[in-house]
Amino acid sequence: MNIPDIDLPRVVVIGAGFAGLKLARQINTKYHQLVLIDKNNFHTFQPLLYQVASAGLEPDSIAYPIRKTLRKKKNTYFRLASAESIDLDKKTLTTNIGVLAYDKLVIASGAGNNFFGNKTIESNAIPMKSLTEALDLRSKILENFEKALNTQDLQKRNELMNFVIVGAGPTGVELAGALAELRNKILPKDFPDLDLRQMKIHLIEAAPRVLAAMSEKSSEKAYKYLKKLDVHIYTETFVENYADNKVSTSVGKEFDCDTLVWAAGVAGQFPEGIDATKIGRGNRLIVDENLALTEDVFVLGDTALIQSEKYPEGLPMLGSVAMQQGAYLAKQFNRITKKKKRKPFVYTDKGTMATIGRNLAVVETGKFKFQGPFAWLVWMFVHLMLLVGFRNRVVVFVNWTWNYFRYNNGLRLIIRPYKKKKATN
Amino acid sequence: MNIPDIDLPRVVVIGAGFAGLKLARQINTKYHQLVLIDKNNFHTFQPLLYQVASAGLEPDSIAYPIRKTLRKKKNTYFRLASAESIDLDKKTLTTNIGVLAYDKLVIASGAGNNFFGNKTIESNAIPMKSLTEALDLRSKILENFEKALNTQDLQKRNELMNFVIVGAGPTGVELAGALAELRNKILPKDFPDLDLRQMKIHLIEAAPRVLAAMSEKSSEKAYKYLKKLDVHIYTETFVENYADNKVSTSVGKEFDCDTLVWAAGVAGQFPEGIDATKIGRGNRLIVDENLALTEDVFVLGDTALIQSEKYPEGLPMLGSVAMQQGAYLAKQFNRITKKKKRKPFVYTDKGTMATIGRNLAVVETGKFKFQGPFAWLVWMFVHLMLLVGFRNRVVVFVNWTWNYFRYNNGLRLIIRPYKKKKATN
Numbered sequence: 110m111n112i113p114d115i116d117l118p119r120v121v122v123i124g125a126g127f128a129g130l131k132l133a134r135q136i137n138t139k140y141h142q143l144v145l146i147d148k149n150n151f152h153t154f155q156p157l158l159y160q161v162a163s164a165g166l167e168p169d170s171i172a173y174p175i176r177k178t179l180r181k182k183k184n185t186y187f188r189l190a191s192a193e194s195i196d197l198d199k200k201t202l203t204t205n206i207g208v209l210a211y212d213k214l215v216i217a218s219g220a221g222n223n224f225f226g227n228k229t230i231e232s233n234a235i236p237m238k239s240l241t242e243a244l245d246l247r248s249k250i251l252e253n254f255e256k257a258l259n260t261q262d263l264q265k266r267n268e269l270m271n272f273v274i275v276g277a278g279p280t281g282v283e284l285a286g287a288l289a290e291l292r293n294k295i296l297p298k299d300f301p302d303l304d305l306r307q308m309k310i311h312l313i314e315a316a317p318r319v320l321a322a323m324s325e326k327s328s329e330k331a332y333k334y335l336k337k338l339d340v341h342i343y344t345e346t347f348v349e350n351y352a353d354n355k356v357s358t359s360v361g362k363e364f365d366c367d368t369l370v371w372a373a374g375v376a377g378q379f380p381e382g383i384d385a386t387k388i389g390r391g392n393r394l395i396v397d398e399n400l401a402l403t404e405d406v407f408v409l410g411d412t413a414l415i416q417s418e419k420y421p422e423g424l425p426m427l428g429s430v431a432m433q434q435g436a437y438l439a440k441q442f443n444r445i446t447k448k449k450k451r452k453p454f455v456y457t458d459k460g461t462m463a464t465i466g467r468n469l470a471v472v473e474t475g476k477f478k479f480q481g482p483f484a485w486l487v488w489m490f491v492h493l494m495l496l497v498g499f500r501n502r503v504v505v506f507v508n509w510t511w512n513y514f515r516y517n518n519g520l521r522l523i524i525r526p527y528k529k530k531k532a533t534n
Numbered sequence: 535m536n537i538p539d540i541d542l543p544r545v546v547v548i549g550a551g552f553a554g555l556k557l558a559r560q561i562n563t564k565y566h567q568l569v570l571i572d573k574n575n576f577h578t579f580q581p582l583l584y585q586v587a588s589a590g591l592e593p594d595s596i597a598y599p600i601r602k603t604l605r606k607k608k609n610t611y612f613r614l615a616s617a618e619s620i621d622l623d624k625k626t627l628t629t630n631i632g633v634l635a636y637d638k639l640v641i642a643s644g645a646g647n648n649f650f651g652n653k654t655i656e657s658n659a660i661p662m663k664s665l666t667e668a669l670d671l672r673s674k675i676l677e678n679f680e681k682a683l684n685t686q687d688l689q690k691r692n693e694l695m696n697f698v699i700v701g702a703g704p705t706g707v708e709l710a711g712a713l714a715e716l717r718n719k720i721l722p723k724d725f726p727d728l729d730l731r732q733m734k735i736h737l738i739e740a741a742p743r744v745l746a747a748m749s750e751k752s753s754e755k756a757y758k759y760l761k762k763l764d765v766h767i768y769t770e771t772f773v774e775n776y777a778d779n780k781v782s783t784s785v786g787k788e789f790d791c792d793t794l795v796w797a798a799g800v801a802g803q804f805p806e807g808i809d810a811t812k813i814g815r816g817n818r819l820i821v822d823e824n825l826a827l828t829e830d831v832f833v834l835g836d837t838a839l840i841q842s843e844k845y846p847e848g849l850p851m852l853g854s855v856a857m858q859q860g861a862y863l864a865k866q867f868n869r870i871t872k873k874k875k876r877k878p879f880v881y882t883d884k885g886t887m888a889t890i891g892r893n894l895a896v897v898e899t900g901k902f903k904f905q906g907p908f909a910w911l912v913w914m915f916v917h918l919m920l921l922v923g924f925r926n927r928v929v930v931f932v933n934w935t936w937n938y939f940r941y942n943n944g945l946r947l948i949i950r951p952y953k954k955k956k957a958t959n
Contacts, residue, residue, distance in 0.1 A: 259536050
């Protein structure tokens with residue numbers, strides 16, 4: 110790869126998500142040459158992808174160009190590339206655009222979708238882990254209504270107007286709520302000749318409750334809010350298959366639907382070349398308390414698995430964990446340069462939150478657990494502050510304020526029609 | 535098609551461009567049932583497509599959802615469909631989603647790209663007539679620089695950094711200017727490790743001057759402005775072929791480039807079923823002074839050819855012609871209902887304008903011809919006022935103001951990588 114060789118240790122970072130970008134911004138490039146690679150030229154604010162999918166925000170509101178973030182850093186190189194394999198002995202990373210030698214390698218490539226080996230579901234479901242996927246989902250939802258208008262076949266119309274969301278973690282819950290608000294307040298104005306009461310939103314969860322990672326109180330409230338918005342919830346239910354527009358489940362219940370959104374499972378993703386013994390639960394890479402996989406290779410964010418007594422399953426796959434780890438590692442690198450001793454990474458739990466709809470959110474932070482309009486305001490404020498870039502904060506703030514008063518979020522443009530992958534069943 | 539039969543004459547409009555949308559908004563639906571079809575669910579403000587292509591504006595700024603425009607009109611139906619053929623005897627229109635009977639049919643399907651039969655150019659060039667094409671071009675431009683960074687092969691790098699624009703009408707001139715400003719002011723900050731002086735912009739025109747439809751004075755000024763921005767201009771030059779990244783021309787000059795933008799020719803587009811004798815110059819449909827093709831079929835905008843002494847080649851293919859015709863026909867329809875006599879369509883020439891860059895524009899309106907900063911302000915004001923929707927006007931205004939002071943237009947996101955069509959050569 111076309112990167113100049115200079116007399117500084119080269120730190121190669123794979124992935125410009127929360128972890129990789131934080132590290133890239135905070136590492137001192139007076140002492141390091143920094144090479145950041147990502148398969149997109151932008152950072153994606155994943156927590157708001159569901160608002161892109163539900164046509165509430167435009168993609169440029171939650172994406173931020175990587176080059177712009179790093180503009181003022183010296184000895185810094187961004188390359189649009191996909192990491193393919195690592196050679197731990199030779200200390201090189203192979204990408205789709207060439208081979209790169211490293212002194213330190215940081216794997217911050219995040220998590221991808223996990224279909225638990227079910228190829229049929231994989232080829233028929235729509236996931237929502239990237240901006241392209243969120244836009245595909247948006248196109249699909251809007252196209253479905255255009256098609257529903259034009260069919261007299263009730264079975265077909267039901268399939269088009271039924272939406273099944275698998276997984277009631279924050280992504281599934283937030284998307285279900287956003288779709289319900291779209292149906293209740295917005296689509297009836299766009300489609301006066303369509304009976305939107307026919308649109309059903311089904312949320313299916315394997316665990317006994319929604320938002321299973323939060324407290325029972327928050328789960329209960331979220332359940333109540335979803336019910337209020339008329340979302341159908343099925344807990345302790347596994348989706349067994351999805352083919353020919355039919356969803357079959359472990360409890361015998363079946364659903365007819367043209368759109369199944371997969372928000373049920375994620376798995377760590379990283380280049381080839383790492384020993385199987387280093388791969389743990391959820392396809393994450395087992396690292397020590399310094400986030401080190403080997404002496405020269407570090408792992409951050411969703412890809413990293415640190416097992417501890419408090420978190421036997423590893424730290425939660427959250428943006429805040431990723432950012433803390435990125436900041437930690439930058440500090441370690443900057444410290445190492447000054448010959449100081451490494452300190453272990455300590456996660457500060459800042460809490461979790463989810464929004465279900467207007468005035469309906471649940472927040473848990475430290476000892477405080479609260480729900481309702483104030484939680485919703487806190488959720489909005491925190492998300493605004495976490496967005497990268499002043500422009501994006503302003504755009505999202507204006508959009509949200511406008512929507513609050515006008516009940517009319519977004520433009521609902523079908524710019525690229527959704528193209529279904531080839532089914533393998 | 536699933537449209538209720540009611541006791542009102544049914545007007546079917548093909549295309550929600552400037553002409554079709556104007557007609558749809560102004561026709562009195564107390565006396566007509568209106569069915570509007572378009573292959574997109576949004577209206578595109580074509581004059582600003584080049585700003586989407588050059589990463590200055592986001593697509594949602596220049597697109598407006600059709601359903602939102604027609605929300606308050608009764609007896610009005612929008613369908614997302616492509617018109618395929620017309621049966622003039624049976625008075626039916628066949629679309630990809632079914633057959634529709636009409637009482638009056640309005641063809642406002644606009645113009646598409648004209649490659650003058652050259653299939654090789656057609657498969658290798660990027661046109662810029664739709665939002666998808668403009669987004670493809672944007673992705674391609676940005677990807678080219680990412681690739682140029684990563685090659686040591688000078689020939690390859692030149693191909694990636696050379697841009698050839700064919701056609702120096704308003705679209706070609708405006709795009710050339712926007713690309714030049716991108717190179718001069720914006721990209722050097724994004725790509726500090728790339729020598730952007732290597733980026734060449736070539737504008738090729740068959741006529742003896744740029745903006746040939748405008749006065750010689752405007753042409754001269756536009757030429758001077760383009761030169762000032764360092765655009766290379768070749769007049770009286772025909773592009774003969776474009777294959778394997780090589781452009782050959784009628785004057786022997788060749789260009790190596792990975793990106794050729796086709797802004798050289800447009801041709802009317804309309805469904806099958808119309809007698810060849812009715813098809814005139816530029817593949818446009820020959821209509822009478824009432825824009826009528828037959829008693830029940832009308833043609834508007836770019837698709838319509840009205841030959842007159844003043845305009846022997848037909849009216850110019852401009853948004854303002856299309857809008858005047860849409861408004862005229864709505865009025866005629868509304869008048870017919872009231873049993874008044876038809877008046878012929880009279881085109882009021884409101885002038886033409888083009889912007890080349892910051893403070894650099896040419897305007898001709900009536901007897902007034904002016905250029906420079908004031909022309910640029912007029913150009914901006916007129917375009918803002920013509921945009922559909924308060925939101926879009928605000929968004930574009932804020933973008934332009936921001937860019938004026940910050941020299942930093944847009945986010946330059948590659949959301950969907952450009953996929954080259956299969957070459958047929």
